[in-house]
Amino acid sequence: MLTRTAHRTLTEQLAERFAERIRARLLPVGARLPSVRECARQQGVSPYTVVAAYDQLLAQGLVEARRQRGFYVRDIGQKTPPALAGQAQAATENIASEGAPAAAEAGPLPSGSHINATALIRGMFHQASSKPQPGAGVFPPQWLQEARFMPAAVRKVTGSRALQDGSLSYGEPLGDADLRNVLARRLAELNVPARPAHIMTTVGATHALDIVSRTLLKAGDPVMVEEPGWSVEFARLDALGARVLPVPRGPQGPDLDVMARYCEVYAPKLFVSVSVLHNPTGYCLTPGSAHQVLQLAQQHDFHIVEDDTYSHLAPVHATRLTALDGLRRTIYVSGFAKILAPNWRVGYLAAPPDLVERLLDTKLLSTLTTPSILEKALALCIDQGQLRRHAERMRLRLAQARARSVQLALEAGCSFAAEPAGMFGWVETGVDTDMLAQRMLDEGYLLAPGALFHASRQPCTLMRINFTTTQDAAFWRVFQRVVAQSRSR
Known part of the structure; x- marks a missing residue:
């Protein structure tokens, strides 16, 4: 006060x-x-x-x-x-x-105005308090500290000639060869047919998405993106001058009727999708929907970028567009920030052979190449099975956290707009979560209000929670009090 x-x-x-x-x-x-x-x-x-x-x-x-x-x-x-x-x-x-104004009064985002995602991004760097943060997008540091094999791998790599060789040259343009080899084997386990020559390392998955957009799009090009979706992707495409076409995302996959209408009217160049453990809903694409999306891509001549950021938390057998398509119209993107360490910034993409050189040109213009030392250390962790065992432990611990968080949310009077899965829950609060986020920030909690996950910022009663940071009953008691105060005004 x-x-x-x-x-x-x-x-x-x-x-x-x-x-x-x-x-x-x-x-x-x-x-x-x-x-x-x-x-x-x-x-x-x-x-x-x-x-x-x-x-x-x-x-x-x-x-x-x-x-x-x-x-x-x-x-x-x-x-x-x-x-x-x-x-x-x-x-x-x-x-x-x-x-608060009604949704109809607020109106859609005016054409040409910037889609804002910086509240969510800056929240990644801003510690509202020492309390667990419900709006966080990563695992708690205490969880990630269990990956003690990473510092050991770095010491092993830097203790060899690799330190001198890696420091005194730019390295390989596509990325470290050892890492690309182990990534090709990892993708084969997911039934994604990618040779090392078709894989390129990046500075995180977001960099990979940016490389694809800058290579395939020019200002004014229409791009289909799932909604609700990752607000950073909305904002990034908007900043490039692309025309963002939001496609409603449901339990089975994207709304195919909306996609078909967009294709007829706008002839989009790209579709960006999170097939597995979609953020923020946790939905996974069904085989039937995946097949129809690929049919639309073939019929209307657009590429698909499949963002598989949460691949290490998902079942291997989950439906992936890239696996069904065989890297013909699809580009696969993933990284390791969620499962290992956000600051390592190692990501990658796998692309059709005829796109690799164009994508590499864009990478060279933006970063020249990527640091090989961390890539070599990561290759060692994957090759020795340490990453796989770590991911198994994290999935088990996440399942336990999810069960407890869901129970507390339901007891607090919330419901789930999507079946809880993965790291995030899509929670119905019954109140305007923009207003709620301001009140909860006074209490030391940073929320991720639902409006951040839509291309048009409109009042929304949904919020995204991180299951690993909402196991604390103290948070939900504060949440209930603030919601009750909001409803009694």
Whole structure:
């Protein structure tokens, strides 16, 4: 709670709290601030204090007042002048008694505006508190520390001539040959027919996705992406100037009727899909849907990028488009950040032979090549079976965490919009999760509200939780209290 002091007024403290979160992008562009009345109740201050604080935010160009609707976070990178201070009072007269706007009033994202994902990305680097973070996208550090074989592999690699050889040259453009050989064997286990010459290492899976997009797309090209989906992918494609076409994702796979209409009207160049343990729903593609998606790709001449980031957490027999297609129209992307260490940044892609050289040109233009030392160490971990055994332990531990987290979520009055699977749960809360995320941040918890997983930022009652960080009953008690307060206003 805010505390009155001789040096800083309540108004200054409140304005600074919002300003810090906006500048850190923990409150993303387009997010709606609480109404004056609601904020005053939450913070235990008078409405006049809130009006004065919002006035300061307006003067700093951090928010804008929309008549009859409230205050919204501005894009601080825009060149347009900030709203004038004093507008808060006029807006307050219209909205102090208003609640959250209806979805229809919020409207879709205007054409050409930036799709915002930085709240989720920056949350990866921002520790809201020492508490487990429900919105986290990776395993807790304590879990990953169990992979003690990795430092040993690095010591072994650097203790040889490889350290000098790897440091004094750029290395192989496609990536370390040893790693590409073991990756080819790994892909064969998934029935993906990729030779080492068709595999290229990257700086994480996100880099692999970026290489594919920059190679196959130009500004204005339409791209189909599953929705809900990874907000970083929406934002990245938007930043490249692509036209993002959201395809609803269901339990069986993408909405084939929507895809067919897009193909007829827009002739998309690319379809980006997470077939296995889809983020955020946890859905896995069925063979029937996969077959029809590949038929559409053949009929309408587009490529498919299959993001298999969670492959180490999924069954080997899970349906993958790349396995059915045989790397003809599909490009396979994966990495090791989720299962081993986020900061190792080792990813890879497997592509049709006729695309490899074009993709390699793009890689060379962006990073020249990738660090061979970590790649050699990773190849050693895979070749000796250490990664496989580690993944088995992590899957078992994740299953136990998922069971406990699901039980606590249900006891807290939530339901699941998708059958719980993998690392993430797609949870129905019954309240606006943008507003909920702001309240929970005051309590030290960073959430991943559902609006972040849609191409158009609209009010949403869903949120994504990480099963490994929501086993704490204390979080769910705070969650219940905050939700109850939100419903009683």
